[in-house]
Amino acid sequence: MTVVLSLIVSWLWYRHWHDGNVNSQRREQTRASILERAQATANNTNSALARSGSTDTDALADVIWRHSKAPVITYDTSRPEFTATAAVSAHYDEKVMIPGGGNAEVSRCFTFTYTQRPNETWTSKVSEWGDDVCRPSTQIGGRARLALTRISSMNAEDLSLTRVQNALDPTRRRSFDVKNVVRRGGIVRIFVLVSSSGAEVEQCYRFTRRVSGSGTQDTATAVPTPFC
Structure with missing residues (x-):
């Protein structure tokens, strides 16, 4: 009986260690994919702003909204510069001992800054912040x-x-x-x-x-x- 209990405990410990490693890898992969999506959003939005050829603030904000869906979009008239703030999230399958696994979420907070240069070209910058900012x-x-x-x-x-x-x-x-x-x-x-x-x-x-x-x-x- 003692041997059987030891085997069960060892198996449970191994499963906990193994699942923890797998979940850590999946979590980091999901975090990396979110950053890639954020960079792609910034690049696509930057290109769309350049193609628009517009100088109307509302029209430019519409372009940013269509590509980012950021709930907050501010405009700095002195630069001129738009800043969009949004949390970007993704799900991954969390490995657990219970059959069927679990659904876990990773969320990252970003600001997307779009600046129009004097030659009317646009540049973009992606910055990551703590959850409190978003x-x-x-x-x-x-x-x-x-x-x-x-x-x-x-x-x-x-x-x-x-x-x-x-x-x-x-x-x-x-x-x-x-x-x-x-x-x-x-x-x-x-x-x-x-x-x-x-x-x-x-x-x-x-x-x-x-x-x-x-x-x-x-x-x-x-x-x-x-x-x-």
Whole structure:
């Protein structure tokens, strides 16, 4: 009996050691793949900015959003320079003794900086930070999606500044500040300042919704924009 127990303990110890090594390798491989994705995103965005030939700040921010989906995109008028902040994550199969394994996630926080040179060429830089830097950005992204859902579900005639404000922030927590509502033809554009907890970070979002007629509900889109 003692020999059998010793064999079981030895096997369990080996499995724990082996699985730990395998998981460590998979985790590092996933981290490396995330960095490769971030670099590819920066390169693709940089090329798209150059191809756009635009000098319009909103249009350039749209290009960055389409490629990065970063919840926070700021603009420094003195450089000129855009900075997009986003957490990038990926999953891997974690090896465990329980049959079927487990699903583990790796997340890395990046800022993507895009600078336009005097000769109108663009350069990009990817910097990695601790999770605390991306926490407000992730929170703003979640709140922007919530606002998008609520704006999409509103009746067309209710898309006024006051009614949208009440729909987004019924408890007056000040996570949303509706700055402007613009109607042109069958399109309504709503500009909302979305804040993280404690207003640590704020990001303006432009929600665009087509309205087909009174009482109809049409899907909206949401894009971060540097200014409200």
